[in-house]
Amino acid sequence: MNRLIFDEEHDLFRDQVRRFMQEEIEPNVEAWREAGICDKDAFRKAGEQGYLFMWADEQYGGLGLKDFRFEQIVTEEGIRHGDISLFLTLHSRLVGPYIGELGSEALKQRLIPQCISGEAILGVAMTEPGAGSDVAGIKTRAIQDGDDWIINGSKTYISNGINGTHFVVAARTVPDKPHGLGLFVVEADMEGFKRGRNLDKMGLKAQDTAELFFEDVRVPAENVLGDPTRGFYNLMHFLAEERLINAVQGIAHAQTAFDLTKAYILERKAFGRPIAAFQNSRFKMAEMRTQLDITQTFVDQLVLLHNAGALSAELAAEAKLQATETESRVMDDCVQLHGGAGYMSEYRISHMFTDARISRIYAGSSEIMKEIIARGMGLDERELLKR
Ligand SMILES: Cc1cc2nc3c(=O)[nH]c(=O)nc-3n(C[C@H](O)[C@H](O)[C@H](O)COP(=O)(O)OP(=O)(O)OC[C@H]3O[C@@H](n4cnc5c(N)ncnc54)[C@H](O)[C@@H]3O)c2cc1C
Known part of the structure; x- marks a missing residue:
């Protein structure tokens, strides 16, 4: 297209x-x-x-x-x-x-x-052992001391966690308000900052994902990002762009898998004919082509909307949901079309399959995307239960 x-x-x-x-x-x-x-x-x-x-x-x-x-x-x-x-x-x-x-x-x-x-x-550190989808559950604390802030707590699953030199850390600044969070830039050489190990994962093998620990880390006023009590709302604002990025990644990843699978099924033969010649293979490729083109068109349209300053949280959630669910389905079909080779590490598709699995979970899971989209059309569970 x-x-x-x-x-x-x-x-x-x-x-x-x-x-x-x-x-x-x-x-x-x-x-x-x-x-x-x-x-x-x-x-x-x-x-x-x-x-x-x-x-x-x-x-x-x-x-x-x-x-x-x-x-x-x-x-x-x-x-x-x-x-x-x-x-x-x-x-x-x-x-x-x-x-x-x-x-x-x-x-x-x-x-x-x-x-x-x-x-x-850079990295961004929101997730904690007890707070992933539920950002308002963050327990890491930031307490003001003069102009500085003292941070205590821990984060997990942080991308660029080992290579990272600076982390945007979400920490609770207002104890009794679920949304009372602040955002702080913690630098890796600050006293009291420690990294855990590079976490072993199913996929994304070249990505360093780590735990981070903060023990009385003193952060100067210069490193406070915006109003230290409005971090939750700032996170929600920037998450729209994050989800568009995930959508761009998901569809690019799926398109790459599609192309290498097409090359493979044209080359590989069974029953005296290329795998591509079976009706099932041609129909699977046709279905994937259609999904890829529809999704890419939507994502591209949102890129233009984002450039125009008009990307909403709901549209970004739709794009992430559509692109990453498509990515997962395409990866599964592409492995199937590769047969046993698709399960072998020497073929790129095998690890693209495991790499893709996280896209529907991180930066807000598919379920959270559906919540955002539903709320955007007035279907908020909390409001509906009050009726
Ligand atoms: C490789 C990797 C990299 C990551 N990088 C980062 C990073 O750089 N920075 C960072 O801060 N975090 C990062 N994360 C964390 C990631 O964003 C969270 O794992 C994700 O938001 C889900 O949170 P959780 O793991 O606590 O799952 P949970 O919140 O425990 O969810 C478990 C299941 O319950 C479902 N669920 C939860 N709430 C609801 C609801 N209200 N309605 C319906 N279903 C629900 C979820 O969809 C999911 O299926 C990373 C994670 C991974 C694995």
């Missing part, structure tokens, strides 16, 4: 990014998967090319490129010619805007140049 949202400038950018991914990322992916973590140098190399924090204003050394399509291209090419585990976009567009929009001027001047070069690597 010809995607009409890109112009010549985007096409030229895509060619450059593709070459970068093919030359600098793809050759390392297998080693990173075995090591359970990607090399920090990947961030520095992407930074050298200007692919990190592209949105940052020129005064901080950025390109001032607010157009989300450029980030979409980095994500799509990174997945096709690299690996979905390399979270450049988490650094740049999922966590970065918290600093760009809510950070103090001193923090922005100090941190953004390091984020652009890839010297600093």
